[in-house]
Amino acid sequence: MSVVEVSNLRVDYDEVIAVNDVSFHLERGKIYGFVGPNGAGKTSTIKALAGVLEPTQGTIILNGHNLEVEREKALTHVGYMPDFSPVYESLKVWEYLDVFAAAYGLKGEERSRHVEKWLNKTDLNVKKDALIKGLSRGMRQRLVLAKTLEIDPVVLLLDEPASGFDPIARKQMRDLLKEASANGATILISSHILSELSEFVDSVIILEKGKLVAAGTIDDVRQQTGGVQKLVLRFSQEETGRAVLQKLLAAEGIAPERVAQDRSYTIVHFQAEEEGSRFLQKLLSSGVVLKECLLKSDDIEDIFLKIGAKEVA
């Protein structure tokens, strides 16, 4: 069931089209990685979904409500976290959480319980009565994460949420997001730390120059972008090894374009999961001695690099 439906979204700035005719939908309880080079339109899309930026065109349906027509209903359970931490510097940590719990309709005891719960979950309890102006960047980011999650969101929109986190906080954030997803929240998360995204997203949406270039589960996108598995080889005797490899590639009918050289490593790309393992078996049975060997499926990082490596700043 779609919780978020985006149709023909377009966002213009003064001189450029930041998002151009983008359509996608997000299913309940799934985590979506939002990937693209700098300037691809990820932040603009997330802002438009969060209602903090007016799209030039297009329709956004959140929880069955049109954002333009029924703004308050559409935003009822939408949590939004930008790539920096907007905070009230003169408020205490618990007060900040209390303010935003109230903004989403939590009242009285229930609100206090939520605040307490999320102070504990994000390890901010020790700083409960501290003024926000005294918090480090990572702490502020953690506070904003707590503010975003405390409302039990149905839709979570996270724009580079881990940018100020240390490794422990990153792991904690991943666990919290997985928990939210298990409780039914749909999460759209943009990040440049693609290896992290690979670990916990169900699907990816890839934008480039404001246009959607691929969307779907990671397996689907692997197929769409070409290349599913890669075999990384390092021969004991390079010349002999490469000669044998060439013969075997010719025999198997694998095009030379699928082979790349990176220093002493030889990388072969395959278009099906079984193709790579079958090829490796044949290579080993041909008597070639390998120093190192790695057979792996393309992760988000590989897919992303294939699509927009040149654009990455």
Place this chain on the structure above:
Amino acid sequence: MITREDLQNNALFLSCWYERSRPVQMICFGILILSILLLSFLNASMQEDSVVKVMEVLFHTLVWVQALVLLVQGTLFASHMGSRERTSEVLDFHRNSPQSVDSKVLGLVFGSTWFEWGIFAAFFVLELPFTILPSVDLFQVLLYNLSILMTGIFFHTSAAAIGLLSTQKKRGSSLIGILLLLWFGAPAFFYVLSASSSNLFVHLFGATAFHYIYPKSDISLSFNGWIFTLDLPLIVMQAIVQAPLFWLMVRGIKRIYQLPNSPAWSKPEVLAFCGFIFLLTTGFFVADYAHIDQILAKDDYRFYPRDVEGFLKHGFGFYAFLYVAIGILISFFSVPSYFKRSKYAVLAKKGLIKERTMFDDGATGLVTSLSYVLMGGLFLLPYIMTINCTALHGTVSFLILSSYVLAFAGFLEYYRLGRFRGNKIFFVTSLLVWWVVIPWTANILLHNRWSEHIYAAAISPFFGTHYAASMFLGDKTVEPIALMVSCFTAVFMWVLAWQENMAVEKNSAAR
């Protein structure tokens, strides 16, 4: 009715409440206010003999402190809290929250000033026992408090709205601000020409309240509730004057939360506001005539009863008709939402990157500028017709003044469309050269004296406005070269803008 629970569950109210309820801050304010009252009491006790006099001084101190705390301190805090939303960018979180926009307005305006409202209420209670004094009337105290209350709401709302716009870089907002200033300032300026005391400012800034406390002072006696042929109670006049701007500010705050990329005020709102100001100033103008005997008894007056009577009899209907007709035309031509959507739709179909054109949303488009100049002319019309000013003088001064508006609008268009777009140094330097360096140099070379000849200096509004205003009042003769220079400047600026516009269209088509 707003309940305590509503406020406890209002996010913006809470955010302000927490910041403003720190004990140290409250204790400091409390000590400061008590000190003022104590000093006033001690001072009066030493200087006045009778208890009644001492109590009167204390009452007046209470009244002044109450007004200062609510209107000055409260306004500063409302502005601070508004700009806090913008500068911390927490504003986006409130835009993203599902709370109703009415709650947001209430939370921001009342939340940032609850302490001052508390002081106001406490002082109101404290003032009541003083009504046993012979010089203090209960009804007057009630009216005073009502007047201060209305001004407080108006000031706080305005300050919060302006605070929210403080570092705003949205296209259109600053232009709308200039537009408001122009529309609000122009009638105020001409009203000053027409009346012995300016009702607009007396009631807008809440000076009305002091009429109830000092009813016999000279200034209080000059306050009046005249509008058209009516003589309304002062408190009603105050409400009539403050209401349109208060409405505009509330609309502005709502739009800032609801429409993040749009200007704070739409053109229809600005037009409606202008219409209201027009109604007020015309009302004051007619009221002056209706009460001309009382005014002439006190002051010099620029109007001549017979001319005013002639205008009201023959010209007013036509004037009002033209005003309304042009207002409707402007609504059709320059309401942004009509064109915005259609333009984007066309661009999207063609797959073109959005480019700015002459008719973009903004206040400097040719149609928009001309419309506003025409409406400005209509504002001038009754004054031209009733002041001792010939039609030629009036028309020439209007043309000169309009040419500056159009020339500046043309320059802005050129700047927005051209290759120097966004280059502030170019913008400031060009204006300096145009407005100061050229006229100054030319004037030195031509050995003109500012007060008599204005040939080359008419290129600049700094010099030309003074000349046009003097001519309007009949103090200067018509200089055809001055008119030609100012009009040529306007045409030249629009030719530059038009060229840039053509270049933009050509580029769009090529793409």
